[in-house]
Amino acid sequence: MSRETTPNRATxxxxxxxxxxxxxxxxxxxxxxxxxxxxxKAGEFEKIVVPYIEIGRASTSVVKFGDDCPTVSRKHASIxxxxxxxxxxxxxxxxxxxxxxxVINGATVLNNGDExxxxxxxPKMLYNTTTTGTARMGFTGKMNLVVSQAIKPYRxxxxxxxxxxxxxxxxxxxxxxDLTKKNEQLAVDMNKTKxxxxxxADSLQAMNKNNKELQDKLNSMAGKVEKGLKKQTIIxxxxxxxxxxxxxxxxxxxxxSKDVFLLEAYQIIVTKPDGNVITLDGGWxxxxxxxxxxxxxxxxxxxxxxxxxxxxxxxxxxxxxxxxGKVVAKLRATSPDGRKLEFTSDExxxxxxxxxxxxxxxxxxxxxxxxxxxxGAEGSGDWAYIQxxxxxxxxxNARTSDNLxxxxxxxxxxxxxxxxxxNATKLQPLxxxxxxxxxxxxxxxxNTTNRGFDHGNSGGPCFWIDPKTNTCYAIGLVSASPSDxxxxxxxxxxxxxx
Numbered sequence: 001m002s003r004e005t006t007p008n009r010a011t012x013x014x015x016x017x018x019x020x021x022x023x024x025x026x027x028x029x030x031x032x033x034x035x036x037x038x039x040x041k042a043g044e045f046e047k048i049v050v051p052y053i054e055i056g057r058a059s060t061s062v063v064k065f066g067d068d069c070p071t072v073s074r075k076h077a078s079i080x081x082x083x084x085x086x087x088x089x090x091x092x093x094x095x096x097x098x099x100x101x102x103v104i105n106g107a108t109v110l111n112n113g114d115e116x117x118x119x120x121x122x123p124k125m126l127y128n129t130t131t132t133g134t135a136r137m138g139f140t141g142k143m144n145l146v147v148s149q150a151i152k153p154y155r156x157x158x159x160x161x162x163x164x165x166x167x168x169x170x171x172x173x174x175x176x177x178d179l180t181k182k183n184e185q186l187a188v189d190m191n192k193t194k195x196x197x198x199x200x201a202d203s204l205q206a207m208n209k210n211n212k213e214l215q216d217k218l219n220s221m222a223g224k225v226e227k228g229l230k231k232q233t234i235i236x237x238x239x240x241x242x243x244x245x246x247x248x249x250x251x252x253x254x255x256x257s258k259d260v261f262l263l264e265a266y267q268i269i270v271t272k273p274d275g276n277v278i279t280l281d282g283g284w285x286x287x288x289x290x291x292x293x294x295x296x297x298x299x300x301x302x303x304x305x306x307x308x309x310x311x312x313x314x315x316x317x318x319x320x321x322x323x324x325g326k327v328v329a330k331l332r333a334t335s336p337d338g339r340k341l342e343f344t345s346d347e348x349x350x351x352x353x354x355x356x357x358x359x360x361x362x363x364x365x366x367x368x369x370x371x372x373x374x375x376g377a378e379g380s381g382d383w384a385y386i387q388x389x390x391x392x393x394x395x396x397n398a399r400t401s402d403n404l405x406x407x408x409x410x411x412x413x414x415x416x417x418x419x420x421x422x423n424a425t426k427l428q429p430l431x432x433x434x435x436x437x438x439x440x441x442x443x444x445x446x447n448t449t450n451r452g453f454d455h456g457n458s459g460g461p462c463f464w465i466d467p468k469t470n471t472c473y474a475i476g477l478v479s480a481s482p483s484d485x486x487x488x489x490x491x492x493x494x495x496x497x498x
Contacts, residue, residue, distance in 0.1 A: 009052045016050050025133035029086060031063060031116070034124040038066035049134055050149040052080045054091065055118065060153045063125075071095055071119035079110070086110045086127075095119045218323060219272045221316045221363060252472050253411045253431065253463055256289075259392035260413045260429040260461060261333035261341065262422075263288040263302055270317065273324035285418035287429070287460030288333050289474065290392030295385050296333065296341065297396075297497060298459030299479055300354075301372060303345045303384040305329065307355055308372045315360070319367040322357075336427040339390075347386050351496070354381020380444025382479045383492045384459075394461060397473035401493035404446060404464065404475065408436040410491070412453050414460030414478060429460070434489050441493060446476050451489035453478050462491050 016026060032045035046063060053062035056076035057069070065072045073092035080087055087107040090097035097104055098117040110116075112129045134145075265283030272278065286302030301308035306317035306327055321327040329345040355370040362369075372381060404410075413429040415422060422428060432452030446462075453460070462476040476491035 012051050027081070027084075027133055028130050029081075030128045030130060032126040032128060034115070034126055037123055038068040039064055040123075045128075047130075047145060048079070048149065049145050051082075052078065053149065054078045054153070056091070062149050062153055065118070065123060069118070069123055071122045073118075076118050077116075080107075086129075088116065095122070216274075218316075218320050218325065218367075219274050219276070222270055222272045222278055222320060222325075250411070250431075252465060252470065253413065256394050256461070256463070256472065257413055257429050258335060258337050259290040259394050261288045261290065261296075261335050261339075262415045262419070262427055262429075263298055263331060263333050263459060264418075265302075265305060265329040265331050265345075267330040268317070269328045269330065270320060271326040271328075272320065283329060285415065285456055286458040287414035287456065287478070289394055289413075289459075289461040289477075290335075290341075290388070290390060291394045291396055291474070292392055294388045294391055295497065296343075296388050296390075297383070297385045297461075297474075297477060297494070298348075299477055299492070300350050300382045300384045302459040303329065303331065303348050303350065307370055310371070315362060315369060318369040318371070319362055322368045322370055334427060336429070341388065341390070343386060348384040349386065350384045351381040380492060380496060383477060383496050385497055394474050395471070396494045396497070397464070397475055398493070398495040398497065400464065400466075400473065401446070401475040402441055402495045404436045404440070406436055406439050408464060410434045410436065410446075410448060410475075411463040411465070411472075412457060412460060412478060413463075414453065414457035416454035416456040418456050420456075432457075434462075434491075437488065444493075444496070445479065446491040446493055448489040448491060449487055451481055451487050453481075453489060 026049050028047050028049055030045045030047050033040040033042060036042045048062070050062070054075055055061055055063040055065075055078070056074050057065050057067065057072055058074040061075070073095045075091045076095060077097045078089050078091050080089070086109070088097065088099065088104065088110055089107045090104055096119060098120070099108055099110070100115050101117070110127045112127070114127045116125045116127055117123070263286045265285070266281070268280040268283060270278050270280060284302070284305050286298060288296055288298035288302070290296050306314045306321060309315070317327045331343040331345060333341040333343070352370070355372050357368060357370050359366055360369050361367075410433065412432050412434065415427075415429055421430060433450070434448040434452050435450050437447040437449040457478045460478045461474040462478060463472050464475045465472050474494060476493045478489070479492045480490040482488050482490075
């Protein structure tokens with residue numbers, strides 16, 4: 001299957017799934033097995049609803065055969081439907097496909113009652129058209145067909161394509177990949193099956209917690225994560241915009257620098273599903289700030305990094321956390337005047353409801369993960385805070401954060417790229433500015449233009465100066481941008497902090 005056609009087939013499958021679950025009457029045909037095999041009994045039939053399927057021994061095959069059928073290739077044949085015409089094509093380079101006993105060459109039209117055979121002595125199936133469409137099927141039957149035919153065969157591809165929509169935070173990074181037109185359409189189709197995926201994920205979570213074989217695999221994967229993460233003390237983010245300019249903080253903002261902390265996740269404690277605990281050295285960096293009421297505020301992706309990164313290491317941690325284990329990061333916050341605060345990630349108040357549960361294929365196993373920002377620009381859940389007994393000087397204004405006007409100047413303090421641009425023994429947060437791009441909030445966030453912030457600014461305070469009183473208030477925290485090169489920035493308003 002070529003790279004060019006695969007995304008289109010996945011998109012078509014997901015679009016069909018959306019139509020079916022939305023109540024549309026999609027045509028159905030059946031394949032009746034004429035011989036018993038490891039996977040099928042003679043007389044058993046399968047209803048096919050998607051426009052394209054593959055038949056073979058591969059795990060992605062919709063009609064799948066086992067190793068007891070050695071003359072069936074991994075990708076033996078495909079059946080495609082265009083309007084009312086259904087065609088079968090041989091995909092194997094070594095084994096033929098026969099229709100009514102004749103070896104086919106190229107795409108061959110199937111007619112009601114045709115006999116399909118995979119290789120000369122291979123299994124046989126009977127192709128039947130049916131006047132019954134999906135509209136007359138029950139909800140459970142439709143859902144099972146959608147999951148097995150529209151989602152399961154493409155789950156690895158869906159994970160890969162959806163990963164480019166996720167908030168990447170390795171090393172305090174915060175960027176959402178720039179969407180292309182091709183990916184926008186896939187995102188639309190994926191959204192149609194969001195509720196289905198959520199229901200499937202909830203069921204999978206319950207099953208996985210009682211699945212000993214899966215727990216054993218996750219335990220094994222945890223050991224590999226330990227080796228990978230211990231190779232580096234801090235995961236350094238990828239380089240961002242080269243044209244970002246920083247300037248000295250204006251006098252009214254600079255006094256608050258002392259309460260802007262460099263936040264580092266330096267150790268990760270993993271409790272495996274079997275109860276054993278391993279300690280992983282390494283993590284990421286970001287920014288946090290201490291307010292006058294004792295709240296220490298940062299971004300959610302700076303606290304629970306495994307929920308916002310699809311790197312294999314973080315995805316494994318995610319799977320462990322969601323399938324019977326526990327993952328906790330140890331965090332250290334250091335201020336310019338030398339104060340140090342120690343936290344663990346499970347002490348922070350966060351909004352886990354903003355995470356989307358998805359079933360993904362990890363090392364050949366279907367597992368549940370929870371990912372942040374899977375819908376692109378939605379970032380209103382990217383906040384975290386903890387109430388401390390320490391008092392800072394930063395005032396925040398939640399009401400104003402929802403009602404900023406286009407053109408308002410925002411002043412930002414933080415630690416882009418960790419300690420790359422500061423003296424680690426004498427911290428001073430870097431200062432930059434951005435401007436409000438449109439009135440109020442969009443999807444729960446503040447959109448800005450002329451972005452000055454970069455990787456590692458994540459979680460840092462965004463100040464607005466009241467022109468009437470000349471008072472400086474924190475109104476948001478740094479969250480994301482559509483791409484490295486984009487001048488657009490996204491800030492989480494502090495109205496989300498309750």
